[in-house]
Amino acid sequence: MSIISVPEGLRLAYRAKFELPDWNVWGSTMLRTEEGTCHLIFSRWLRSLGHQAWATHSELAYATSSHPEGPYEVQGTALTQDEEGKWDSGGFHNESLIEADGVYYLYYIGQHGNGEWWNHRNNQRVGVAVAEHPSGPWKRFDKPLLEPRPGHLTTGTPHVFKRPDGKYQMVYKTVTEGPMPFGGSVRHVIALADHPLGPFVDHPEPFIRTPRTHFPIDDHVEWVQDGRYYAIVKDNKGEFTGMHSAMILFESEDGFHWELSRDPLVMKPQLTWEDGVVQHFERLEMPKLYFENGKPAILYLAGLPKGSEHSFMVAVPLNKAF
Template sequence: MQAKSWQRTAFQLFNYLFLITISILCVLPLVHILAISFSSSAAVSAGEVAFWPVDMTLKSYSFILDNPKFLTSVGITLQRVVFGTIINLVLVVLTAYPLSIEEVVLGRRERHYFDGMNQHNPHIRYWNGTYYLYYMGTTYGGPVPGSGDHVSSERGTEVWNNKRIGLATSPSIAGPWTRMEQPLLEPRRGRWDCTATTNPSVAILADGTTYMIYKSREYASSTLQLGVAVADHPAGPFRRLSDDPILQFSNPDLHVEDPYLWHDGQQFHLLIKDDFKNDSSGLTGEWGAGVYATSADCLHWTICPEPKAYSRTVVWNDGSVKEMCNLERPFLLIEDGVPTHLFAATGTGEKAWHFDHTWNMVIPLAPPEPAVRD
C-alpha cells in the first residue's frame, strides 16, 4: 500500500466541497418553504421572505389543523407507511434470502498457520461427492497495515515468499467447509521454486488422479515460472512430475502466470497470462493477453501457433470497445465439455495496476466451429 498522493488528496477535497455544495442546495428550498409557513401573507406576497420568517405567525398551521380533512389525510398516510413498510420488508426478505451469505469459507486465523493472514485465488472443483477448494494463503508477523499505509518492498517480498497452496473441502457448495492445517505443496530449497508455491489450478480426472499447475520463482523479481504436480487423490499428497518448470523460455523477459488447467477426456488444456517484461512483446505481442497451450501428459506443452486466446481489449454489448487495465486469473465455465464463458478479474484506470474500479468480468465465448469433413 502506498501513501496518498497529492492528486488523490486534492480530488478528495474537491469531492467533499462538491457534495457539501449539493447538500446545501438541496436543503435551502426546504428552509425557504419553512420560513414562508411562519410568515404573514403580506410579507410572502411582497417577496420579503427568504430563509427566515417575516412577521412571525401561526395562522397557516391553525388553518390546517382546523380543517377536518387533515386528520383523514394523516390516517391514510400512516396506513400507507405501516402496510407499505411491512410489504416491502417481506418482499426484500424473500428476494434477498437466496443471495444471503451462508458462511465465510476462508478467513483469517492464528498467524502460525500458513494461511493465517490472507487467502486468495480460489479454484473450486467437484469430484465423487465432494467439493475441493484450492487457494493461495499467506501469513506474516508484525503490525497489520491499514488503508493508505506504506508497505516496504522488503516486507512485501517477505509476504510473497510465505505464499502456499491450501485446500478446503465440503460435501456441499453451501458448506460447512473444512480447511487443511498444512499446505499441499512446499517450496524446495535450492530449486527454481524455492520461494513460494501459489496460484494453483487443478484438473481432476475421472479416477481421482489430480494434476496441479502452480507458480513460483527462484528469487525476488526473477522470472515467474510454472510447475506441475500430481496426486492419486484430489486432497493429495502431491508429488512433482519434474524437477524443472514447464514452458521454459530462453528469454528471461518471457514471464507467464495465472494458469487455468482443464482436461477434456483426451488431453490437457492450459490458459496462462502473457506477463512479459521490458517490452519484449512476449508470446502474443500484447501484455496481459491469454496464451493457449495443449499437452498429452501435463508436462510437455505445445503452445498454439496462434497463441492469443483472449485480449484485454473487450467489446461490450452496446458495441463500445474498451481496453481493460488488467485481465487476471482466467477461469472457464465448461458445459458438456465445451468452454462457454471466460471469467477474469479486471479493472479500469489509467494503466495496469492503477485502478479506480475492479470487478470480475464474464465474457461469452464463441461456439466452436464445426469440423470440416472431407
Template sequence: MLARRAFLTGLVLAPFARAWAGLASVRLIDYPRGSFSRFSKHLQPVGRALELPDWYVWCNSPIYGPEGRVHVFFSRWPAKKGMGGWLNGSEIAHAVADRPEGPYAFLETVLAPRGPGYWDATTCHNPSIQYVDGKYCLFYMGNSNGKTDTKRIGLATAPTLSGPWTRPNAPLLLPGPEGAWDDHCTTNPAFIKHPNGQYWLYYKSWNTKEYEEAKGKEIRGNRKYGLAIADKLQGPYVKFEGNPVIDFSRQGSNKQFEDAFVWRQHDKFRMLARDMGVYSQEVGLYLESEDGRQWTFPTIAFRPLRDYGVQQPPAPAGLKRYGRLERPQLLLRHGKPVYLFGASQGGAALTASAFMFKIT
C-alpha cells in the same frame, strides 16, 4: 518443457456487437499472423458482475450447482487497501445466480485469514472450485506474513457448495529447496483429475535469488509452472522430476506467464493463462498438451477489453492494469467450456470486478 509452435454495471455495452464483428480494426497492437487461437475467436463479451461497493473483486471461479444455478467463489478485499491489498487481507467469498450472466447475490465469506500461528494467517486468495470424488474442493493460496515468500497452496473441502468447509492445518504443497526454481512459493493452483485416477496440481513459482536481485524492476523474477502428482486427493503431492513444465525464460526479455486454468477436452489437456511478455502484458495465452507435461508454444486466448468495444471511464490513479483481463477461469458444462470468467480493474466502484464472455 515447451514443444515450440511457430511464433508467428460501469460499461457501455452497445458497441459490443459491432466490435466483436470487426475486432481487427480496433486492435492497438498487431500480433504475428497465426498467433490467435481458435478459442479466441469464440468469445462474445457479456459484461461485468460482482461490482461490490468498497471492495476489490478478483479470482472469479464459477461452477454449476446441482440445482442448476451458477456459483462463483471469488477473492475480495477492502477498497481502502488499494489494488495491492490481495497480498495482506484478501478473503474468499461465495455468490450465486440463476444464470451465468447474473445478477449475482452475495451469500457469505467462505475463507478468511485466520491470524497468527496459521499458514493462511494474512490472506486467502486464488480460489479455484472443483467437484471431485463426490465433494467440493476449493483450492486456494494463503500466506502467513502478508508477503510473497510465504504463499502456499491449500485445499478446503465440503459436502455441498454451502459447506461446511473443512480447512487444512497445513498447506497442500511447499516450495522447493533453497536455490531451486520454485524455492520462493507455491501459488496460482490449477487442478485436474487425470483419466488414470491420479490427482494433478499445477502451480506457479519462481526463484528467490532472482526475485531479490531484481529490485527496482517492473517485474521481479521469472514465473514458471510446475506439476505435482498425488494418488489421493489430499496428497501427498510429489513434484514431477521434469519441472518446470512450462518455462518461457529462454525466450529472453524476462518473458513469463501466470494465472493458469487447466481442463481436458477431446482427449487433450488445455490451458488458459495470463501473458506476461510472450506476446504482450495485455493478452491471455492458450496452450495444449497430449500428456499434460509437454505443452505447445502458446497462441493468444483473449485480448484486452478495449478490443471488444468495452468503454470505461478514465482509469483512477493507482489502477495501472486498467482494461486488462486476468485470472481466467472457465464455467464448464459436461466438460465443455460455456463461459469465460476473468477479473479486470474498473467497474462501477472503480476498483475491480468480474468480467464474463460467452463461449460461442
C-alpha cells in the same frame, strides 16, 4: 482464429460484470450443482485499501446465481483472516474449486506475514479446504498442501483437474531463489497426485517456460477434452504473441509437453460492452472456466481497468471449434 476464443465483435452485457461497491473483487471459481444453482467463490478485499492490498487483506467470499454469467448475489464469506499463528492466517487468494466423488475441494493461496506486502507475498503457500457443499462450511488444515523447498521460495496460484488416467494434475506458481525481496524467476510447475488431498509430487517436465524472460506466463487454467490437454494462460510479457497480458492457448498430447497453439490468441486485454464502450485493462487475468456438455462455455476473468484501483470479475462467453 483460435479453436477457443472470445467471439469476434462480442458486446458484453453489463450483467456479466460482478463488482461490489465497497470491495475489490478478484479471481473467481464457479461450479453449478444439479439443481441449477451456480456457486461462485471469489477473492475480495476492501476498496479503500487499494489494489495492492490483495497480498495482505484478501479473503474468499461466496455468491450464487441461477445463470453462469450472473448476476451473482453475495451470500457470505468462505475463508477469512483469523487468529495469528496459522500458516494461512494472513489472507486467502487465487481460488480453484473442484468436485470429486461428492466432495468439494477448494485450492487457494494462503499466506501470513507482518502486514508488509513483500513479507506476505514471500510467505505464500498452496492450501486446500474441504466441504460437502460449495456453500461450506469449509474445513482447513494445519499445514499447507505444498511447502516451499530448495529452489522454491513460494508456492501459489494452484489449478487442479482430473486426468483420464485417474490422477489429479496441479499446475502451480513458484518463485525460484534469488536476491530478495523479489527472489529469482517466476516459474510454473506440474505436480501429480492419486487423490485431491495429495500428496502432490512434482513432475520433472516444467510447465511452459522460456529462457528469454524471468516471468513469461502468469495466471492459468488447464483441462483435458477428447483426450487432448489445453491451457489458457496470461502472456505476461507478450513474449509468445507480442501482446502484453493477452490470454493465449497452449496444447498438449499428454499434459506434460506443451506447445503454443497454431492460432493462440484467446482474447486481448480489453472488453466491449453492450453500449459500445471499449474498456482497456491494466490487468485482465486469473482465468477459470465453466463447461457445458464437456466443453468450455464461459471464461471468468479478474479485471483491473487502466487508470483504476477498483477491480471486478467478468464472465465472457466463448467461441469453440472443438
